[in-house]
Amino acid sequence: MVFRDITDRVRLREEVLKLKKLESVSRLAGGIAHDFNNLLTGIIGNIEVAGQRLAPPLDARVRPNLEKALKAAQRAAGLTQKLLSFAKGGEPVKETASLVEIIRESAEFSLTGAKIALQLELPAQLWAAEVDAGQISQVIQNLVLNAVQAMPQGGVITISGANLELNAPRAAGLPLKPGPYVKISVRDQGCAIPSDLHDKIFDPFFSTKEQGSGLGLSVIHAIVAKHCGHIEVRSKPGRGTEFTVLLPALGLSLPARGENAGDKRTRNRGKADSGHGR
Missing domain, CATH: 1.10.287 (Helix Hairpins)
Structure with missing residues (x-):
C-alpha cells in the first residue's frame, strides 16, 4: 500500500x-x-x-x-x-451534448476514403456531458487520424464508451474529482508505441512521425484538461495502441434519437487488413 x-x-x-x-x-x-x-x-x-x-x-x-x-x-x-x-487552446463553450453523436459523426468524417473498418461499441445509455462539441470532435478526429496513420496497410479502429462512477479517483492515481464520468477508448491494430515514449507523446512538438508537427496529441491533452478530464495511453507489441479519455458526465443520458442513440456495429471503409507501423 x-x-x-x-x-x-x-x-x-x-x-x-x-x-x-x-x-x-x-x-x-x-x-x-x-x-x-x-x-x-x-x-x-x-x-x-x-x-x-x-x-x-x-x-x-x-x-x-x-x-x-x-x-x-x-x-x-x-x-x-x-x-x-x-x-x-480556447476556453470551451460548453453545452449539454450527446457524446454518442459527437463520437460517431467525428469518427466517420475522419475515415472518409480510408482503408479502415470502424467498430463502434457505444451504449445507447451513454451519459451526456457538458462539453464544447467542436473541441471534443477535434479530440476524436485527431485520435482516429492518429490510428489511421498507425495502420498504413489498413485495419480496424475500435471506439468504445462506458459510464463510470469514480468515488476515489486520486487513490487510483487519476488527477480527477469524484463523480460520474464517461470513458471513451480509441484502439488501433498498428505497431505499439515504445513504452519509454508514453510520457513524451503529449509533449508539444514531440512526434514519432518524420513529417509530424508534434502538436496533435498536445492539443488533445490541452482540450481534455480544459474539460477537467484525463487522457492516457496503453500500448503493447502485438496489441496495438489504445487511448482512453475520461470526461466529467451528467450521470444521465439524453433521449434516444433513432440510429444516432447508440452504436454497436462495424462499418467497413474499404479493405480492412491487419496493419503495421506507427
Missing part, C-alpha cells in the same frame, strides 16, 4: 508538471506563431500578385517556381494555424 501511494503521488505530480509545461510552451508558441503568421500573409499575398502579373515568355519559366513557393508558404501557414490553435 505504501509503494502504491508513493507511485500515485508521483503520477499526480507529473500530471501537474505536464500541464504547467504545456501552458508555458503554448504562450511562447502563440507569440511566435502570431508574428510569423503576419509575415506569411504578406509573403503569400505578394506571390499571388506576382503570379497574376506574369506575362509570356516569363510566365512559362517563372510560374512553376512561384507555385512551389506558394505551396510551401501555405504549408507553413497551416503549421502556424496549428500553433495558434495550440496556444489559444
Whole structure:
C-alpha cells in the first residue's frame, strides 16, 4: 500500500508538471506563431500578385517556381494555424451534448476514403456531458487520424464508451474529482508505441512521425484538461495502441434519437487488413 501511494503521488505530480509545461510552451508558441503568421500573409499575398502579373515568355519559366513557393508558404501557414490553435487552446463553450453523436459523426468524417473498418461499441445509455462539441470532435478526429496513420496497410479502429462512477479517483492515481464520468477508448491494430515514449507523446512538438508537427496529441491533452478530464495511453507489441479519455458526465443520458442513440456495429471503409507501423 505504501509503494502504491508513493507511485500515485508521483503520477499526480507529473500530471501537474505536464500541464504547467504545456501552458508555458503554448504562450511562447502563440507569440511566435502570431508574428510569423503576419509575415506569411504578406509573403503569400505578394506571390499571388506576382503570379497574376506574369506575362509570356516569363510566365512559362517563372510560374512553376512561384507555385512551389506558394505551396510551401501555405504549408507553413497551416503549421502556424496549428500553433495558434495550440496556444489559444480556447476556453470551451460548453453545452449539454450527446457524446454518442459527437463520437460517431467525428469518427466517420475522419475515415472518409480510408482503408479502415470502424467498430463502434457505444451504449445507447451513454451519459451526456457538458462539453464544447467542436473541441471534443477535434479530440476524436485527431485520435482516429492518429490510428489511421498507425495502420498504413489498413485495419480496424475500435471506439468504445462506458459510464463510470469514480468515488476515489486520486487513490487510483487519476488527477480527477469524484463523480460520474464517461470513458471513451480509441484502439488501433498498428505497431505499439515504445513504452519509454508514453510520457513524451503529449509533449508539444514531440512526434514519432518524420513529417509530424508534434502538436496533435498536445492539443488533445490541452482540450481534455480544459474539460477537467484525463487522457492516457496503453500500448503493447502485438496489441496495438489504445487511448482512453475520461470526461466529467451528467450521470444521465439524453433521449434516444433513432440510429444516432447508440452504436454497436462495424462499418467497413474499404479493405480492412491487419496493419503495421506507427
